[in-house]
Amino acid sequence: MNVIRLWLNFVRVGVLGEIQYRVNFLVQLLQSAIALATALIVLALIFSYTQTLGGWTGPELLALMGVHTLVGGLIHMSIQPNMERLMQDVQNGTLDYALIKPADSQALVSVREFRLWQGVDVIVGALVIGYAVYQLREIFGWQQALAFAAALGCGAAMIYAFWLILTTGAFWFVRMENLLELWQGLYSAGRAPVGIYPDWLKYGLTFLVPVAFAVTVPAEAVTGRLTLETLAGAIALAAALLVGARWFWFFGLRRYSGASA
Amino acid sequence: MTVIRVDKLSKSYFVPEREAGLSAALKSLVRRKTREVKAVDAISFEIGAGEIVGFLGPNGAGKTTTLKMLSGLLYPTGGAAHVLGFVPEKRERGFLTQVTLVMGNRNQLQWDIPALDSYDLQRAIYGLDPAGYRRTRDELIELMQVGDLVRKPVRNLSLGERMKVEFIGALLHNPKVIFLDEPTLGLDVTMQRRLREFVAGYNARTGATVLLTSHYMADVEALCKRVIVIHNGTLLYDGDLTGLGARFAAYKTISASFDQAPPALDGYGEVMSTDGLRVTLRVPKAETSRVTARLLTDLAVVDLTVEDPPIDDVIEKVFNSQAVG
Numbered sequence: 001m002n003v004i005r006l007w008l009n010f011v012r013v014g015v016l017g018e019i020q021y022r023v024n025f026l027v028q029l030l031q032s033a034i035a036l037a038t039a040l041i042v043l044a045l046i047f048s049y050t051q052t053l054g055g056w057t058g059p060e061l062l063a064l065m066g067v068h069t070l071v072g073g074l075i076h077m078s079i080q081p082n083m084e085r086l087m088q089d090v091q092n093g094t095l096d097y098a099l100i101k102p103a104d105s106q107a108l109v110s111v112r113e114f115r116l117w118q119g120v121d122v123i124v125g126a127l128v129i130g131y132a133v134y135q136l137r138e139i140f141g142w143q144q145a146l147a148f149a150a151a152l153g154c155g156a157a158m159i160y161a162f163w164l165i166l167t168t169g170a171f172w173f174v175r176m177e178n179l180l181e182l183w184q185g186l187y188s189a190g191r192a193p194v195g196i197y198p199d200w201l202k203y204g205l206t207f208l209v210p211v212a213f214a215v216t217v218p219a220e221a222v223t224g225r226l227t228l229e230t231l232a233g234a235i236a237l238a239a240a241l242l243v244g245a246r247w248f249w250f251f252g253l254r255r256y257s258g259a260s261a
Numbered sequence: 262m263t264v265i266r267v268d269k270l271s272k273s274y275f276v277p278e279r280e281a282g283l284s285a286a287l288k289s290l291v292r293r294k295t296r297e298v299k300a301v302d303a304i305s306f307e308i309g310a311g312e313i314v315g316f317l318g319p320n321g322a323g324k325t326t327t328l329k330m331l332s333g334l335l336y337p338t339g340g341a342a343h344v345l346g347f348v349p350e351k352r353e354r355g356f357l358t359q360v361t362l363v364m365g366n367r368n369q370l371q372w373d374i375p376a377l378d379s380y381d382l383q384r385a386i387y388g389l390d391p392a393g394y395r396r397t398r399d400e401l402i403e404l405m406q407v408g409d410l411v412r413k414p415v416r417n418l419s420l421g422e423r424m425k426v427e428f429i430g431a432l433l434h435n436p437k438v439i440f441l442d443e444p445t446l447g448l449d450v451t452m453q454r455r456l457r458e459f460v461a462g463y464n465a466r467t468g469a470t471v472l473l474t475s476h477y478m479a480d481v482e483a484l485c486k487r488v489i490v491i492h493n494g495t496l497l498y499d500g501d502l503t504g505l506g507a508r509f510a511a512y513k514t515i516s517a518s519f520d521q522a523p524p525a526l527d528g529y530g531e532v533m534s535t536d537g538l539r540v541t542l543r544v545p546k547a548e549t550s551r552v553t554a555r556l557l558t559d560l561a562v563v564d565l566t567v568e569d570p571p572i573d574d575v576i577e578k579v580f581n582s583q584a585v586g
Contacts, residue, residue: 005385006385006386009381009382009385009386010382012382013371013374013378013379013382016373016374016378017371017372017373017374020373020374020414021373094367095334096329096334096362096364096367097362097367097369099333099334099352100332100333100334100357100360100361100362101357101386101387102354102357102358102386102387102388103386105352108386254336256334256335256336257274257335258325258326258329258334258335
């Protein structure tokens with residue numbers, strides 16, 4: 001069975017589960033509204049003093065913010081819940097039931113959870129990007145749209161591979177929930193274009209933690225500043241990370257001990 | 262036909278080890294000492310098609326580890342296992358679609374939704390054809406007598422009910438080999454019996470091979486003709502359940518009834534219980550016939566029976582004795 005069909009089946013189950021809890025939807029809506037409002041206020045505040053920030057204009061930064069929200073929504077909707085569950089499963093030895101299924105183990109552990117209501121952030125992010133694109137309509141054409149889609153895909157793939165590699169570490173270190181906190185901090189740095197940070201942070205956010213590729217690069221595509229080289233680099237790095245994560249996953253799996261013995 | 266072949270299978274773990282206390286804990290933060298634990302140490306056995314084999318051993322004996330190696334969840338560190346001709350740890354689709362694992366106290370069904378929805382997910386994962394799947398599912402629901410329980414969210418079911426719907430979920434793909442790890446753990450006696458009957462019936466109907474671990478001897482006695490006993494990762498016994506008593510019981514119990522209160526019987530053997538005019542004695546196996554003869558000549562015995570001790574006691578004795586070869 002291919003990964004997409006497997007994913008769709010789990011999405012169905014995830015949706016069935018989430019629909020039982022309608023309050024979560026309202027809470028998520030509220031949370032997204034507050035996050036959006038504070039981010040907009042900060043942005044407005046900054047641009048009441050200056051015309052550009054690190055070479056980015058107001059509408060461009062709005063596009064960046066939209067990408068940040070959208071990617072954050074994708075992470076919370078699918079990547080993070082799956083990796084958290086994987087971490088718990090390795091800790092408690094409950095990975096057994098995933099491994100006994102006749103499906104690719106990496107695919108299976110990556111699609112089991114789906115948080116429907118986190119999708120609010122994806123929609124809010126898309127709306128913000130849409131509004132920014134409307135303001136930037138002189139420079140946004142179909143090339144930009146294509147480049148954006150490609151960059152976004154690469155960014156999501158890199159984040160996924162990055163998380164999978166970290167989570168696979170649980171086979172050795174067992175408890176690693178603190179990584180999540182670390183991640184939240186680093187990801188919030190992506191709300192500004194990484195170019196404005198000092199070099200060490202810039203490179204850290206690009207190569208150690210692929211926040212730059214997940215947020216800044218797609219935003220560059222929207223704002224027409226993405227070069228072909230960067231896009232090619234993003235595709236190559238995404239492919240390399242995916243291959244590496246898959247190899248590491250099977251390597252770590254050999255160390256799974258089932259926890260009960 | 263041999264379905265499971267295990268040849269010198271071993272699994273060792275490296276476990277962190279430290280003294281109690283804060284300073285030792287801090288020390289182990291910097292330098293971690295580990296110790297190699299042999300959970301399973303070169304065990305070998307074969308199981309034929311359609312057999313129900315009980316896998317016995319105290320906690321930590323290596324039962325679950327072996328079961329998990331046979332179902333492809335754990336990589337062995339030595340030796341080899343073949344199940345249905347496959348090497349389990351390769352986890353090929355052809356293998357995984359023919360085996361299943363049920364663990365007591367663990368659930369694989371989705372917590373928030375009715376079991377029926379989870380079953381549909383299983384169908385998709387196993388790639389079962391819809392008509393055959395529905396037939397198997399409805400048949401299992403009928404056999405397990407769960408009725409409408411499959412329509413309630415799993416979280417609202419009792420432990421026993423949950424175990425029943427779990428069993429159904431684990432058998433939807435008609436597995437040829439079934440691994441049961443303490444399937445009746447925590448269930449009440451009625452529910453235990455219901456599940457036992459189900460497993461026995463399933464085995465008789467489908468000819469599936471069953472490997473079962475359980476701490477409830479009643480499970481093993483009801484289901485398994487053959488048992489494999491392991492202790493500290495090594496194989497102690499592999500054979501008939503009845504033979505286990507003959508091999509390991511060093512004692513027999515003699516119950517004698519008298520028509521009037523007998524004198525103290527301490528001279529004949531260890532008095533285990535006195536119930537009115539009936540006395541139960543424990544005597545070394547070798548002396549059974551001599552003590553029986555003495556009882557019959559010395560006293561007015563109305564009725565006398567000689568039995569192997571209950572299998573529970575035998576098992577306990579096996580586990581407690583380290584020197585069994």
